[in-house]
Amino acid sequence: MTIKVGDEFPQVQLKYIPFDKSNPDACTSPQILDTKKDFAGKKVLLIGVPGAFSPTCSVQHLPAYVTKASEIKGKGVDKIVCVSGNDFFVMSAWGKEEGVQDKIIMAGDANGELGRATGLSLDLTKVAMGPVRLTRFVAIIDNGKVAHLSIEPDPTDVTVTGADNVISAL
Amino acid sequence: MAIQVGDTIPNCTLTYAPFNAENPKACALPQQIQTHTAFKGKKVVLFAVPGAFTPTCSEGHMPEYAQRVNEIKGKGVDVVACVATNDPFVLDAWGKTFNVKDSILMLSDANGEFGSAIGLINDGTKNRMGPLRLARFAMVIDDLKVVYLGAEPARGVTVSGASSVIAKL
Numbered sequence A: 001m002t003i004k005v006g007d008e009f010p011q012v013q014l015k016y017i018p019f020d021k022s023n024p025d026a027c028t029s030p031q032i033l034d035t036k037k038d039f040a041g042k043k044v045l046l047i048g049v050p051g052a053f054s055p056t057c058s059v060q061h062l063p064a065y066v067t068k069a070s071e072i073k074g075k076g077v078d079k080i081v082c083v084s085g086n087d088f089f090v091m092s093a094w095g096k097e098e099g100v101q102d103k104i105i106m107a108g109d110a111n112g113e114l115g116r117a118t119g120l121s122l123d124l125t126k127v128a129m130g131p132v133r134l135t136r137f138v139a140i141i142d143n144g145k146v147a148h149l150s151i152e153p154d155p156t157d158v159t160v161t162g163a164d165n166v167i168s169a170l
Numbered sequence B: 001m002a003i004q005v006g007d008t009i010p011n012c013t014l015t016y017a018p019f020n021a022e023n024p025k026a027c028a029l030p031q032q033i034q035t036h037t038a039f040k041g042k043k044v045v046l047f048a049v050p051g052a053f054t055p056t057c058s059e060g061h062m063p064e065y066a067q068r069v070n071e072i073k074g075k076g077v078d079v080v081a082c083v084a085t086n087d088p089f090v091l092d093a094w095g096k097t098f099n100v101k102d103s104i105l106m107l108s109d110a111n112g113e114f115g116s117a118i119g120l121i122n123d124g125t126k127n128r129m130g131p132l133r134l135a136r137f138a139m140v141i142d143d144l145k146v147v148y149l150g151a152e153p154a155r156g157v158t159v160s161g162a163s164s165v166i167a168k169l
Helices: A055-067 A069-074 A088-097 A113-118 A163-167 B035-039 B055-074 B088-097 B113-118 B162-168
Strands: A013-016 A031-034 A043-048 A079-084 A105-108 A137-142 A145-151 B013-016 B031-034 B043-048 B079-084 B105-108 B137-142 B145-151
Touching (some): A055 A079, A055 A088, A055 A163, A069 A079, A079 A088, A088 A105, A088 B088, A145 A163, B013 B088, B031 B035, B043 B162, B055 B079, B055 B088, B137 B162, B145 B162
Parallel strands (some): A079 A105, B043 B079, B079 B105
Antiparallel strands (some): A013 A031, A013 A105, A043 A137, A137 A145, B013 B031, B013 B105, B043 B137, B137 B145
């Protein structure tokens, strides 16, 4: 069953590689992002994408969030997290390519735990993209509760999950 | 049971994003290949990595192949290919960081079909790397027959490295 507005956001552990200002190209030690402990008392913007480095995600989806990260945080958002079914090494590399720095935490859900817990998983086996993927969505999680949820009706496109649409919901 | 020297490789679908010489930075639409069609009658060096952009793969495995690909092809090899369970977009981006262009075919086995068929696939869930990861290996395939197989027994790059393969050509 898919999560909806008003639900408690499930507790899942994701992995990410923190941005290291002193060594921006480094692949530093991965950290765990716990969606209960690390989101408690905070306003979090969570962006789900089907695939790092894929055209729609790289051209139409992520860049606007990178550009508007300060604006988003200016509206009371404490953390912006981008998650996909890719692993955390791939997410870190993609973040470096997109100039994310420390604006957005690039987390990997390679085991599909978040997808299963939220019902937002996508099986892309039919298009040879593997079984563990997330659909395109954006959620605002306020002190652990889902305050806003937009799920892209067609995950190959970016409409309701785009940065501008989310900013107006903040 | 894992594939062995003397076996014929299975016929599987792999995908890749073709290199576009006119627009080298472009991310092309992934194409499919069937291993039997693409490799028939050819000498192929195929090396597998658990994960694009991971430290061992990026520092210890891929670079030597990228540097020595011409040397490998000079010894009668028609195709040098890298395979992983990452998707073709990720593999294309990773290949670009090594400037491989079209010298190394970056093949995606995102569904784990090939890895499962040859018995060289692992579950990376314990390390939060997902359920489908290829073991690290290198194969020399001659007209679809495995003539060399270097499957890494542990972490690190030894029998699957470019120098080990070149010594066998």
